[in-house]
Amino acid sequence: MEKFLTIFLNHLSLERSLSTNTVESYKIDLKKYIKFLKEEKISSLEEIKEDHITKLIVALSRLGLKATSIARNLTAIKSFHKFLAREGYTQSDPASAIESPKLWRKLPAVLDQHEMEKLLDQPTEEPNMYRGVNIRLVLRDKAILEFLYATGVRISELIKTKRKDILPEVELVRVIGKGQKERIVPIGRLALKATEKYLREVRPQLANQTSEDFLFLNRRGRPFSRMGLWKILRK
Structure with missing residues (x-):
């Protein structure tokens, strides 16, 4: 594996003319990646799968790395695998379907904090909106609002999210976006707490044979469906 790292670093230095500091940064991040692969008992390029890269991202988060540092590591890994595939050293690129995290920026301030808190409190503070509706659905809707606000995911992404995509120990969510591209986003403690409450107290009561592993259920x-979820948000 180190042989391919040397070839890639030479490419960065000689062909792309990157600065010494930049090449050194790639070297540090990729050595960390190769060490991780060895710990996973990976001995060849063809054995590396997308799940290995996702697992590393989670591991880096557990170590307390900031989103900017994780993004830098992922950029190095994606560049490394793209180069290896392009040059014919491997048949596939396991990182191609993973989006680089957009530094996991906060959502734009369309609503101020007070307005957002009022919106999130609606399912519990305005019972007339849910007159005649089981309290389970109120808890579900609050979890949906918290989830959307904390993660910034699209409606189309939320409805495809599954229980297995929640990584509670590191407060992260695996999201499948357009073109089946995968990215990891933070969920935050409040949204995670609301989601776990829904999973514990509500989802088991709603689930049936048609539910599969999808996170949020009608x-x-x-x-x-997209239309069904939009109806919830318009209440």
Whole structure:
């Protein structure tokens, strides 16, 4: 594996004419990556899968690395694998379907903090909106609002999210976006708490044979459609 790292670093230095500091940064991050692969008992390029890279991202988060540092590591890994595939050293690029995290920036301030808190409190503070509706759905809707606000995911991404995509120990969520591209986003403690409450107290009561592993379910126990979820948000 080190042989390919040397070839890649020479490419960065000689062909792309990157600065010494930049090449050294790539070297440090990729040595860390190769060490991780060895710990995973990976001995050849063809054995590396997308799941290995995702697992490393989670491991880096557990170590307390900031989003900017994790993004830098992922950029180095993606560049490394793209180069190896382009030059014919491997048949596939396991990092191609993973989006580089956009530094996990906060959502734009369309609403101020007070307005956002009022919106998130609606399912519990305005019972008339949910007159005649089971309290389970109120808890579900609050979890959906918290989840959307904390992660910034699209409606189309939320309805495809599954229980296995939640990584509670590191407060992260695996999201599948356009073109089946995968990215990891932070969820935050409040949204995670609301989601876990929903999973513990609500989802088991809604789930049936049609539910599969989808995270959020409608009152019939089925995964939401885009239109169905929009109706929830318009209440």
